[in-house]
Amino acid sequence: MKRLKVGVVELLAHSVTTPFLRRRVIAPETASVMPQAVAVWAEELGCEVHYAVWTAEEDLRRLLPDGLDLVFISAFTRASFVAYALSRHLRSGGAVTVLGGPHAQSFAEHARDYFDYICQTTDRALIADLLQAPERQERGLVLCADEGPSSLPGVAQRARFIDHCLQKGTRVLRLVPMLGSLGCPYTCSFCVDAPVRWRGLPVDPIIEDLRHIERRWGEDTLVGWHDPNFGVRFDEYLGAIEDSGTHLVHCAHMSLSLMSAQNARRLGRARFGLLAPGVESWFDFSDKSGRARVVGEAKVLHVAETLNVIQAEVQHIQTNMIVGLDTDQGELPWELTQRLAELSPGIYPTYFLATNFYNAPLSRELHASGRTMAMPFSLLDTNCFGNVRPLHYSPVELYDRLIELYAFAYSWKAVLRRTRVTPGGWGKLVNFGRSVDEGRGFIAFHRSLRARLESDRELRAFYEGERVAPPTSFMDEVKAQLGPYQELLPAELLSPERYAESFRAAAEAAVRTIRAPAAGSVPKERAAAS
């Protein structure tokens, strides 16, 4: 049998205009585990494998050698147009292409016109089947395993792919992606991970993985836990980190419900340097904060107290809030969000705009309400645009309030106070750098969008629901993002009306397959630990 030549690409950027710092320093540290796992499986199955990540530094057309039989491309929705362009280039050279990653989970129907296969939930058996006889398809076939993998290739097997990413970065900042579990036991209706049943991957291999990381890349290497909700079985995972005896620095998303004073001390001793708990809303999603019935001001006080306890041990804490949810109305949610910034001044707050990725339990409801906009995929950044018209705020009011919130949380006074109260040099550096680069950057970004609501009639009509197609100015931004690769993007995706029509068809197909939350499987140990 012919030995297949297989490419595996992960797109870590979405635009050729990606700023230097992001291209050279941040992007190489954001690679995921699954594309590396697919590369390992393909090698084990006898293929010749070429792995590459795209950080916007490289020429997309020369990222991989010529003559590949099959190429897997992993992309977030924001990078999907780059993925479509790359797929078109590769197919013109004879390769069969496969889309994976978050865009495949969310918009499989849309991608079917541009790839031969779309891999949603993926495991080794699915990859083995696909590699048997990959073929060009008229419309892409959507493949989906029943559940995700029960185990993943270890760090030693992924090492050369991790090296590839780290060599593109600064070498000072070195982050190795890890995955300890899949899915989440909570049921937040906006979340794409809520429908995925929580499953812990084997814990014992983690110990050797961590030791391997330290031997190969040195002490102080960052370990990025990509679990949607790390440490659900807190004692087991922290126990594995402690047993490894390593001196690494860990970063993770974790529920506030896990952040008791006792757990905070363990996290500090285990050298967790960055935690990102989701607060989301003052009036909803409270079970994962550890007090299901506490809302409004009482929730602010509880969250602030918890965050301040944890920040005494973990230097950089990022909180995630969603603005403009249907449960939000009037001034109160904004005032409460500002209050948290006052009560926990060392925390780095991020504010997300409600976004419908057509893959969460809430997506069907949002679709039925007609409030999901056909935002071009490559602009679908939850910090900047979102794609859901709020129920209780006009676009002008939303942006006015958002600007006020950012201006409060990222005033120079707040930035300097945040830096001063953050414990530890590393935490101070990260908090100051992110506050100036990202936080203050968002003030300028949202002010500019607010100004365009006055000056760009198409944009205003789009946001107010009087226009279905995205404004011409948004399509111009898409073209600028693609730069020399726009000629590879199918023309229909650059036409506002045709893009809107393709989005509508994809959305209608997606709502038919949205799954309910995989509720009720919070492991007992978590309840005991919180």
Ligand code: SF4
């Ligand atoms: S806690 Fe909620 S938002 Fe976080 S991963 Fe789980 S379901 Fe998603």
